[in-house]
Amino acid sequence: MKRTVDVSIPLGPVHPCFKEPARIKCETRGEYVIAAEVELGYMKKGIERIMRGRPWQEVMFLAERVCGICSVIHNMVYIEALEAMTSIPVPERAALLRVIVNELDRMQSHILANFSYCYTIEHETLAMYLLDIRERVMDELERITGARVTCAYIVPGGVRFDLRGEDDLHLRAALAIIEEEMTRYLQMFATGPLIALRSRGIGILTKDAAREAGAVGPTARASGMPETDRRLRHPTYQKIGFSPVSRDEGDNYARIMVRFEEVLASIGIIRTCLDLLQPGPIRGGGIPGAGEIAYSGEAPRGELSYFIRTDEAGRVLDISIQTPSIMNIEACCHAMLVGVASLADVSSTFVSADPCIACTER
Protein backbone atom coordinates (compact mmCIF):
# COMPACT_ATOMS: atom_id res chain seq x y z
CA MET A 1 0.00 0.00 0.00
CA LYS A 2 1.25 3.44 -0.84
CA ARG A 3 1.87 5.62 2.16
CA THR A 4 0.78 9.23 2.14
CA VAL A 5 3.61 11.31 3.55
CA ASP A 6 3.19 15.06 3.59
CA VAL A 7 6.65 15.99 4.59
CA SER A 8 9.71 14.55 6.25
CA ILE A 9 10.69 16.82 9.11
CA PRO A 10 14.20 16.70 10.58
CA LEU A 11 14.82 17.66 14.21
CA GLY A 12 18.39 18.39 15.25
CA PRO A 13 21.32 17.83 15.41
CA VAL A 14 21.56 21.19 17.22
CA HIS A 15 18.18 21.52 18.90
CA PRO A 16 17.22 23.57 21.96
CA CYS A 17 15.73 20.54 23.73
CA PHE A 18 18.47 18.02 23.09
CA LYS A 19 21.61 18.22 25.11
CA GLU A 20 23.53 16.16 22.60
CA PRO A 21 23.56 16.04 18.83
CA ALA A 22 21.15 13.53 17.31
CA ARG A 23 18.92 13.89 14.32
CA ILE A 24 15.35 12.60 14.26
CA LYS A 25 13.75 12.37 10.86
CA CYS A 26 9.95 12.22 11.16
CA GLU A 27 7.71 11.25 8.29
CA THR A 28 4.50 13.08 9.03
CA ARG A 29 0.98 13.47 7.73
CA GLY A 30 -0.02 16.89 8.95
CA GLU A 31 1.55 16.77 12.37
CA TYR A 32 0.77 13.11 12.92
CA VAL A 33 3.99 11.08 12.92
CA ILE A 34 3.84 7.98 10.71
CA ALA A 35 7.42 6.83 11.09
CA ALA A 36 10.60 8.10 12.65
CA GLU A 37 14.25 7.43 12.18
CA VAL A 38 17.13 8.45 14.43
CA GLU A 39 20.34 9.36 12.71
CA LEU A 40 23.47 9.11 14.83
CA GLY A 41 27.13 9.62 14.10
CA TYR A 42 27.99 13.03 15.48
CA MET A 43 29.76 11.78 18.60
CA LYS A 44 31.79 8.78 17.43
CA LYS A 45 35.23 9.06 19.02
CA GLY A 46 36.31 5.43 18.70
CA ILE A 47 36.92 4.80 22.41
CA GLU A 48 37.05 1.01 21.98
CA ARG A 49 39.69 1.41 19.27
CA ILE A 50 41.78 3.55 21.61
CA MET A 51 41.35 1.03 24.46
CA ARG A 52 42.74 -1.97 22.59
CA GLY A 53 46.36 -2.72 23.43
CA ARG A 54 46.50 -0.39 26.44
CA PRO A 55 47.19 -1.37 30.06
CA TRP A 56 44.11 -1.79 32.26
CA GLN A 57 45.08 1.24 34.35
CA GLU A 58 44.64 3.53 31.34
CA VAL A 59 41.50 1.79 30.11
CA MET A 60 39.96 2.46 33.54
CA PHE A 61 39.98 6.20 32.89
CA LEU A 62 38.83 5.76 29.30
CA ALA A 63 35.94 3.53 30.41
CA GLU A 64 34.82 6.23 32.80
CA ARG A 65 34.72 8.75 29.99
CA VAL A 66 32.40 6.68 27.82
CA CYS A 67 29.62 8.59 29.53
CA GLY A 68 30.01 11.67 31.68
CA ILE A 69 26.55 11.40 33.26
CA CYS A 70 26.78 7.83 34.54
CA SER A 71 30.57 7.61 34.89
CA VAL A 72 30.51 5.69 38.20
CA ILE A 73 28.69 2.67 36.75
CA HIS A 74 31.11 2.41 33.81
CA ASN A 75 33.97 2.44 36.29
CA MET A 76 32.19 -0.12 38.50
CA VAL A 77 31.28 -2.59 35.75
CA TYR A 78 34.75 -2.44 34.20
CA ILE A 79 36.53 -2.97 37.53
CA GLU A 80 34.12 -5.69 38.69
CA ALA A 81 34.61 -7.50 35.39
CA LEU A 82 38.40 -7.47 35.97
CA GLU A 83 37.86 -8.65 39.55
CA ALA A 84 35.57 -11.48 38.50
CA MET A 85 38.06 -12.47 35.80
CA THR A 86 41.08 -12.80 38.11
CA SER A 87 39.12 -13.51 41.36
CA ILE A 88 40.27 -10.49 43.34
CA PRO A 89 38.41 -10.32 46.67
CA VAL A 90 36.66 -7.09 47.68
CA PRO A 91 36.41 -6.07 51.34
CA GLU A 92 32.90 -5.88 52.78
CA ARG A 93 33.08 -2.15 53.49
CA ALA A 94 34.36 -1.35 49.99
CA ALA A 95 31.48 -3.25 48.37
CA LEU A 96 28.96 -1.20 50.36
CA LEU A 97 30.76 2.09 49.59
CA ARG A 98 30.61 1.19 45.90
CA VAL A 99 26.86 0.73 46.12
CA ILE A 100 26.49 4.06 47.97
CA VAL A 101 28.42 5.98 45.31
CA ASN A 102 26.67 4.13 42.49
CA GLU A 103 23.25 4.97 43.90
CA LEU A 104 24.20 8.63 44.35
CA ASP A 105 25.24 8.63 40.70
CA ARG A 106 21.97 6.99 39.69
CA MET A 107 20.04 9.62 41.64
CA GLN A 108 21.74 12.53 39.92
CA SER A 109 21.31 10.90 36.52
CA HIS A 110 17.59 10.27 37.05
CA ILE A 111 17.03 13.78 38.40
CA LEU A 112 18.81 15.18 35.35
CA ALA A 113 16.64 13.06 33.03
CA ASN A 114 13.49 14.31 34.74
CA PHE A 115 14.82 17.88 34.53
CA SER A 116 15.28 17.46 30.78
CA TYR A 117 11.77 16.12 30.38
CA CYS A 118 10.15 18.90 32.43
CA TYR A 119 12.21 21.46 30.52
CA THR A 120 11.07 19.95 27.23
CA ILE A 121 7.38 20.10 28.14
CA GLU A 122 8.05 23.71 29.20
CA HIS A 123 7.39 23.16 32.90
CA GLU A 124 10.39 25.24 33.84
CA THR A 125 9.51 25.65 37.52
CA LEU A 126 9.64 21.94 38.27
CA ALA A 127 12.72 21.61 36.06
CA MET A 128 14.60 24.22 38.07
CA TYR A 129 13.52 22.66 41.37
CA LEU A 130 14.93 19.35 40.16
CA LEU A 131 18.19 20.90 38.96
CA ASP A 132 18.57 22.57 42.34
CA ILE A 133 18.10 19.35 44.29
CA ARG A 134 20.57 17.65 41.94
CA GLU A 135 23.29 20.00 43.19
CA ARG A 136 22.83 18.53 46.68
CA VAL A 137 23.42 15.04 45.31
CA MET A 138 26.49 16.30 43.46
CA ASP A 139 27.79 17.80 46.72
CA GLU A 140 27.54 14.42 48.42
CA LEU A 141 29.27 12.71 45.49
CA GLU A 142 32.03 15.28 45.68
CA ARG A 143 32.38 14.93 49.44
CA ILE A 144 32.82 11.15 49.20
CA THR A 145 34.78 10.77 45.95
CA GLY A 146 36.56 14.10 45.57
CA ALA A 147 35.09 15.06 42.20
CA ARG A 148 31.71 15.93 40.78
CA VAL A 149 32.00 13.91 37.57
CA THR A 150 34.52 11.25 36.44
CA CYS A 151 35.87 10.55 39.91
CA ALA A 152 37.67 7.17 39.32
CA TYR A 153 36.56 6.09 42.78
CA ILE A 154 36.51 2.34 42.26
CA VAL A 155 39.79 0.44 41.83
CA PRO A 156 40.48 -3.33 41.71
CA GLY A 157 40.16 -4.76 45.22
CA GLY A 158 38.34 -1.83 46.77
CA VAL A 159 37.71 1.89 46.60
CA ARG A 160 40.02 4.87 46.79
CA PHE A 161 38.74 6.74 49.84
CA ASP A 162 36.92 5.85 53.02
CA LEU A 163 34.19 8.02 54.49
CA ARG A 164 35.99 10.72 56.45
CA GLY A 165 35.00 12.22 59.79
CA GLU A 166 31.34 13.10 59.77
CA ASP A 167 30.71 12.22 56.13
CA ASP A 168 28.00 9.71 56.97
CA LEU A 169 26.15 12.26 59.13
CA HIS A 170 26.33 14.79 56.28
CA LEU A 171 25.11 12.14 53.86
CA ARG A 172 22.18 11.17 56.08
CA ALA A 173 21.20 14.82 56.58
CA ALA A 174 21.36 15.48 52.82
CA LEU A 175 19.32 12.33 52.12
CA ALA A 176 16.61 13.52 54.50
CA ILE A 177 16.36 16.85 52.64
CA ILE A 178 16.46 15.20 49.22
CA GLU A 179 13.78 12.69 50.21
CA GLU A 180 11.46 15.40 51.49
CA GLU A 181 11.93 17.58 48.41
CA MET A 182 11.70 14.71 45.92
CA THR A 183 8.45 13.49 47.51
CA ARG A 184 7.05 16.99 47.04
CA TYR A 185 8.19 17.16 43.40
CA LEU A 186 6.81 13.68 42.76
CA GLN A 187 3.43 14.87 44.01
CA MET A 188 3.70 17.98 41.82
CA PHE A 189 4.43 15.83 38.80
CA ALA A 190 1.83 13.18 39.58
CA THR A 191 -1.03 15.59 40.18
CA GLY A 192 -0.24 18.44 37.79
CA PRO A 193 -3.12 18.68 35.28
CA LEU A 194 -1.04 20.36 32.55
CA ILE A 195 1.76 17.83 32.99
CA ALA A 196 -0.79 15.06 32.59
CA LEU A 197 -2.05 16.62 29.35
CA ARG A 198 1.46 16.55 27.88
CA SER A 199 2.47 13.18 29.34
CA ARG A 200 -0.34 10.68 29.88
CA GLY A 201 -1.08 8.39 26.98
CA ILE A 202 1.68 9.86 24.80
CA GLY A 203 4.52 7.81 23.37
CA ILE A 204 3.12 4.46 24.50
CA LEU A 205 5.54 1.54 24.52
CA THR A 206 3.62 -1.68 25.07
CA LYS A 207 5.18 -4.60 26.88
CA ASP A 208 5.41 -6.65 23.69
CA ALA A 209 7.03 -3.81 21.78
CA ALA A 210 9.47 -3.22 24.64
CA ARG A 211 10.44 -6.88 24.67
CA GLU A 212 10.79 -6.97 20.89
CA ALA A 213 13.01 -3.88 20.81
CA GLY A 214 14.98 -5.13 23.81
CA ALA A 215 14.27 -2.03 25.86
CA VAL A 216 16.13 -1.83 29.16
CA GLY A 217 16.25 0.28 32.28
CA PRO A 218 13.49 2.69 33.35
CA THR A 219 12.06 2.59 29.82
CA ALA A 220 11.40 -1.14 30.11
CA ARG A 221 10.34 -0.94 33.75
CA ALA A 222 7.71 1.65 32.84
CA SER A 223 6.27 -0.96 30.46
CA GLY A 224 5.93 -3.56 33.19
CA MET A 225 9.23 -5.44 32.97
CA PRO A 226 10.83 -5.24 36.44
CA GLU A 227 12.92 -8.35 35.76
CA THR A 228 15.19 -6.34 33.43
CA ASP A 229 16.90 -4.74 36.42
CA ARG A 230 20.44 -6.17 36.56
CA ARG A 231 20.79 -5.08 40.18
CA LEU A 232 18.74 -8.17 41.06
CA ARG A 233 21.77 -10.27 40.06
CA HIS A 234 24.44 -8.22 41.84
CA PRO A 235 25.68 -9.86 45.07
CA THR A 236 25.79 -6.69 47.18
CA TYR A 237 22.29 -5.62 46.11
CA GLN A 238 21.01 -9.14 46.77
CA LYS A 239 22.40 -8.94 50.28
CA ILE A 240 20.69 -5.66 51.13
CA GLY A 241 17.34 -6.87 49.81
CA PHE A 242 16.48 -4.82 46.77
CA SER A 243 13.23 -4.83 44.81
CA PRO A 244 12.83 -2.96 41.51
CA VAL A 245 10.23 -0.33 40.73
CA SER A 246 7.83 -0.87 37.84
CA ARG A 247 4.69 0.53 36.28
CA ASP A 248 2.37 -0.74 33.58
CA GLU A 249 1.22 2.28 31.57
CA GLY A 250 4.27 2.54 29.29
CA ASP A 251 3.72 6.20 28.41
CA ASN A 252 5.87 9.29 29.03
CA TYR A 253 4.23 9.80 32.41
CA ALA A 254 5.12 6.29 33.57
CA ARG A 255 8.75 6.62 32.48
CA ILE A 256 9.24 9.82 34.44
CA MET A 257 7.37 8.43 37.46
CA VAL A 258 9.57 5.31 37.45
CA ARG A 259 12.63 7.57 37.65
CA PHE A 260 11.12 9.58 40.50
CA GLU A 261 10.35 6.38 42.40
CA GLU A 262 13.81 4.95 41.71
CA VAL A 263 15.39 8.05 43.22
CA LEU A 264 13.38 7.43 46.39
CA ALA A 265 14.33 3.73 46.26
CA SER A 266 18.01 4.70 45.90
CA ILE A 267 17.74 6.82 49.05
CA GLY A 268 16.49 3.71 50.86
CA ILE A 269 19.37 1.61 49.49
CA ILE A 270 21.96 4.16 50.62
CA ARG A 271 20.45 4.27 54.11
CA THR A 272 20.54 0.47 54.34
CA CYS A 273 24.19 0.48 53.24
CA LEU A 274 25.10 3.14 55.81
CA ASP A 275 23.45 1.01 58.52
CA LEU A 276 25.37 -2.07 57.42
CA LEU A 277 28.78 -0.35 57.25
CA GLN A 278 31.26 -1.93 59.67
CA PRO A 279 34.78 -0.61 60.33
CA GLY A 280 37.32 -2.44 58.24
CA PRO A 281 39.71 -2.22 55.31
CA ILE A 282 38.52 -0.54 52.11
CA ARG A 283 41.26 -1.62 49.75
CA GLY A 284 42.70 -5.12 49.56
CA GLY A 285 44.78 -4.68 46.45
CA GLY A 286 45.12 -7.04 43.51
CA ILE A 287 46.41 -6.88 39.97
CA PRO A 288 44.31 -8.11 37.04
CA GLY A 289 45.95 -10.80 34.94
CA ALA A 290 45.06 -12.77 31.83
CA GLY A 291 41.49 -13.79 31.12
CA GLU A 292 38.31 -13.24 29.20
CA ILE A 293 34.92 -12.25 30.59
CA ALA A 294 31.54 -10.80 29.75
CA TYR A 295 30.03 -8.84 32.64
CA SER A 296 26.89 -6.74 33.06
CA GLY A 297 25.63 -4.16 35.48
CA GLU A 298 22.67 -1.85 35.80
CA ALA A 299 23.43 1.69 34.63
CA PRO A 300 20.90 4.47 35.28
CA ARG A 301 19.62 3.92 31.74
CA GLY A 302 19.60 0.13 31.78
CA GLU A 303 21.81 -2.87 31.30
CA LEU A 304 25.47 -2.13 30.57
CA SER A 305 27.71 -4.99 29.36
CA TYR A 306 31.45 -5.20 28.99
CA PHE A 307 33.35 -7.92 27.18
CA ILE A 308 37.05 -7.85 28.07
CA ARG A 309 40.03 -10.02 27.08
CA THR A 310 43.43 -9.32 28.65
CA ASP A 311 46.92 -10.82 28.52
CA GLU A 312 49.26 -11.71 31.44
CA ALA A 313 50.58 -8.16 31.76
CA GLY A 314 47.06 -6.84 32.18
CA ARG A 315 46.91 -5.24 28.73
CA VAL A 316 43.43 -5.10 27.25
CA LEU A 317 43.60 -7.11 24.01
CA ASP A 318 39.96 -6.85 23.09
CA ILE A 319 37.07 -4.94 24.57
CA SER A 320 33.53 -4.25 23.51
CA ILE A 321 30.94 -2.24 25.35
CA GLN A 322 27.18 -2.49 25.00
CA THR A 323 25.44 0.54 26.41
CA PRO A 324 21.73 0.71 27.26
CA SER A 325 20.80 3.75 25.19
CA ILE A 326 21.11 2.00 21.84
CA MET A 327 18.20 -0.34 22.68
CA ASN A 328 16.13 2.47 24.12
CA ILE A 329 16.67 4.65 21.05
CA GLU A 330 15.53 1.73 18.88
CA ALA A 331 12.43 1.28 21.03
CA CYS A 332 11.88 5.02 20.90
CA CYS A 333 11.96 5.46 17.14
CA HIS A 334 10.16 2.22 16.20
CA ALA A 335 7.44 2.13 18.86
CA MET A 336 7.11 5.29 20.93
CA LEU A 337 7.35 7.95 18.24
CA VAL A 338 4.96 6.20 15.83
CA GLY A 339 1.50 7.64 16.24
CA VAL A 340 2.53 10.67 18.24
CA ALA A 341 -0.08 13.31 17.51
CA SER A 342 2.06 16.44 17.25
CA LEU A 343 5.64 17.43 16.61
CA ALA A 344 5.89 19.07 20.02
CA ASP A 345 5.50 15.62 21.53
CA VAL A 346 8.29 14.14 19.43
CA SER A 347 11.05 15.90 21.34
CA SER A 348 9.45 15.23 24.73
CA THR A 349 8.91 11.54 23.91
CA PHE A 350 12.51 11.23 22.73
CA VAL A 351 13.77 12.89 25.92
CA SER A 352 11.54 10.71 28.12
CA ALA A 353 13.49 7.63 26.97
CA ASP A 354 16.60 9.38 28.38
CA PRO A 355 18.86 8.76 25.39
CA CYS A 356 22.55 9.27 26.04
CA ILE A 357 24.16 9.80 22.66
CA ALA A 358 27.72 9.88 24.03
CA CYS A 359 27.21 6.36 25.48
CA THR A 360 25.57 5.09 22.33
CA GLU A 361 28.28 6.08 19.91
CA ARG A 362 31.34 6.12 22.18
Add this chain to the structure above:
Amino acid sequence: MTLLQAVKNFVRSKSIHVCYVDVGSCNGCDIEVLACLSPRYDIEQYGIYVHNNPREADILLVIGAFTPGWEDKLRMIWEKIPDPKAAIAIGNCPISGCLFDRPHTLIDPPAAKHIPIAAQVPGCPPRPTEIISAVLSVAPLVFRDYEVAKR
Protein backbone atom coordinates in the same frame (compact mmCIF):
# COMPACT_ATOMS: atom_id res chain seq x y z
CA MET B 1 32.72 57.56 22.31
CA THR B 2 29.34 58.39 20.92
CA LEU B 3 26.11 58.13 22.86
CA LEU B 4 25.00 55.28 20.61
CA GLN B 5 28.14 53.35 21.44
CA ALA B 6 27.59 53.93 25.15
CA VAL B 7 24.05 52.58 24.89
CA LYS B 8 25.26 49.56 22.95
CA ASN B 9 27.97 48.86 25.52
CA PHE B 10 25.48 48.99 28.37
CA VAL B 11 22.94 46.76 26.66
CA ARG B 12 25.51 44.20 25.57
CA SER B 13 26.97 43.93 29.05
CA LYS B 14 23.61 42.80 30.46
CA SER B 15 22.50 40.45 27.72
CA ILE B 16 24.86 37.68 26.68
CA HIS B 17 23.16 34.92 24.73
CA VAL B 18 24.92 31.59 24.77
CA CYS B 19 24.67 28.64 22.40
CA TYR B 20 26.46 25.43 23.22
CA VAL B 21 27.41 22.79 20.72
CA ASP B 22 28.66 19.33 21.59
CA VAL B 23 31.19 18.19 19.01
CA GLY B 24 31.92 14.80 20.58
CA SER B 25 32.40 15.01 24.32
CA CYS B 26 31.68 12.40 26.98
CA ASN B 27 28.71 14.47 28.24
CA GLY B 28 30.49 15.51 31.43
CA CYS B 29 31.13 19.10 30.32
CA ASP B 30 27.65 19.25 28.77
CA ILE B 31 26.12 18.54 32.10
CA GLU B 32 28.33 21.04 33.88
CA VAL B 33 27.10 23.72 31.45
CA LEU B 34 23.54 22.63 32.28
CA ALA B 35 24.35 22.84 35.98
CA CYS B 36 25.11 26.55 35.44
CA LEU B 37 21.36 26.97 34.82
CA SER B 38 20.50 25.61 38.25
CA PRO B 39 19.30 28.02 40.94
CA ARG B 40 22.53 27.54 42.88
CA TYR B 41 24.77 29.02 40.15
CA ASP B 42 21.93 30.90 38.43
CA ILE B 43 23.63 31.98 35.23
CA GLU B 44 20.75 34.35 34.41
CA GLN B 45 21.53 36.70 37.28
CA TYR B 46 24.59 37.80 35.27
CA GLY B 47 22.50 38.42 32.18
CA ILE B 48 23.61 35.24 30.43
CA TYR B 49 20.86 33.34 28.64
CA VAL B 50 21.31 29.84 27.30
CA HIS B 51 19.26 29.62 24.11
CA ASN B 52 21.03 26.98 22.06
CA ASN B 53 20.08 28.78 18.91
CA PRO B 54 23.09 30.00 16.90
CA ARG B 55 21.13 32.72 15.11
CA GLU B 56 20.53 34.68 18.31
CA ALA B 57 23.72 33.79 20.14
CA ASP B 58 26.68 35.99 21.08
CA ILE B 59 28.92 33.34 22.56
CA LEU B 60 29.42 29.78 21.33
CA LEU B 61 30.51 27.22 23.91
CA VAL B 62 32.37 24.43 22.12
CA ILE B 63 32.34 21.18 24.07
CA GLY B 64 34.12 18.01 23.14
CA ALA B 65 36.91 16.69 20.99
CA PHE B 66 36.24 17.33 17.33
CA THR B 67 34.67 14.29 15.64
CA PRO B 68 34.51 13.73 11.85
CA GLY B 69 30.72 14.17 11.86
CA TRP B 70 31.22 17.88 12.54
CA GLU B 71 33.76 18.46 9.77
CA ASP B 72 32.12 21.48 8.15
CA LYS B 73 29.04 21.73 10.38
CA LEU B 74 30.86 23.48 13.23
CA ARG B 75 32.04 26.18 10.85
CA MET B 76 28.48 26.50 9.50
CA ILE B 77 27.16 27.05 13.03
CA TRP B 78 29.93 29.57 13.68
CA GLU B 79 29.04 31.49 10.52
CA LYS B 80 25.36 31.61 11.48
CA ILE B 81 26.17 33.58 14.65
CA PRO B 82 25.85 37.34 14.05
CA ASP B 83 28.74 39.67 14.92
CA PRO B 84 30.05 40.47 17.51
CA LYS B 85 30.74 36.91 18.59
CA ALA B 86 33.21 34.76 20.46
CA ALA B 87 33.80 31.05 20.95
CA ILE B 88 34.88 29.49 24.23
CA ALA B 89 36.34 25.98 24.47
CA ILE B 90 34.97 24.18 27.54
CA GLY B 91 37.00 21.34 28.98
CA ASN B 92 40.22 19.64 27.95
CA CYS B 93 38.74 17.96 24.87
CA PRO B 94 38.48 20.98 22.51
CA ILE B 95 41.85 22.24 23.77
CA SER B 96 43.97 19.12 23.33
CA GLY B 97 41.70 16.11 22.82
CA CYS B 98 42.36 15.08 26.45
CA LEU B 99 42.67 11.32 26.74
CA PHE B 100 40.88 10.64 23.47
CA ASP B 101 43.82 11.97 21.43
CA ARG B 102 45.64 8.64 21.16
CA PRO B 103 46.61 6.30 18.32
CA HIS B 104 43.62 4.88 16.37
CA THR B 105 41.30 7.64 17.50
CA LEU B 106 38.76 9.21 15.16
CA ILE B 107 38.86 12.73 16.58
CA ASP B 108 40.66 15.74 15.18
CA PRO B 109 41.48 18.23 17.96
CA PRO B 110 41.98 21.06 18.75
CA ALA B 111 38.78 22.93 17.94
CA ALA B 112 40.90 26.02 17.24
CA LYS B 113 41.86 24.42 13.91
CA HIS B 114 38.28 24.80 12.73
CA ILE B 115 36.94 28.02 14.28
CA PRO B 116 38.67 30.88 16.13
CA ILE B 117 38.58 30.22 19.87
CA ALA B 118 38.64 33.28 22.17
CA ALA B 119 39.07 31.54 25.52
CA GLN B 120 39.76 28.10 26.94
CA VAL B 121 38.51 26.61 30.19
CA PRO B 122 40.62 23.55 31.04
CA GLY B 123 39.31 20.80 33.29
CA CYS B 124 37.80 17.37 32.92
CA PRO B 125 35.15 18.65 33.43
CA PRO B 126 35.56 22.26 34.62
CA ARG B 127 33.35 23.41 37.47
CA PRO B 128 30.22 25.45 36.64
CA THR B 129 31.72 28.48 38.41
CA GLU B 130 34.75 28.37 36.12
CA ILE B 131 32.51 28.27 33.05
CA ILE B 132 30.51 31.28 34.27
CA SER B 133 33.63 33.28 35.10
CA ALA B 134 35.11 32.51 31.65
CA VAL B 135 31.98 33.78 29.90
CA LEU B 136 31.89 36.87 32.08
CA SER B 137 35.55 37.72 31.51
CA VAL B 138 35.47 37.19 27.73
CA ALA B 139 32.26 39.13 27.10
CA PRO B 140 33.55 42.69 27.88
CA LEU B 141 36.75 42.10 25.91
CA VAL B 142 34.81 41.21 22.78
CA PHE B 143 31.65 43.28 23.04
CA ARG B 144 32.72 46.61 24.56
CA ASP B 145 33.37 49.27 21.90
CA TYR B 146 33.07 46.63 19.21
CA GLU B 147 32.23 49.14 16.46
CA VAL B 148 35.14 51.41 17.45
CA ALA B 149 37.60 48.55 17.41
CA LYS B 150 36.30 47.33 14.04
CA ARG B 151 37.02 50.69 12.42
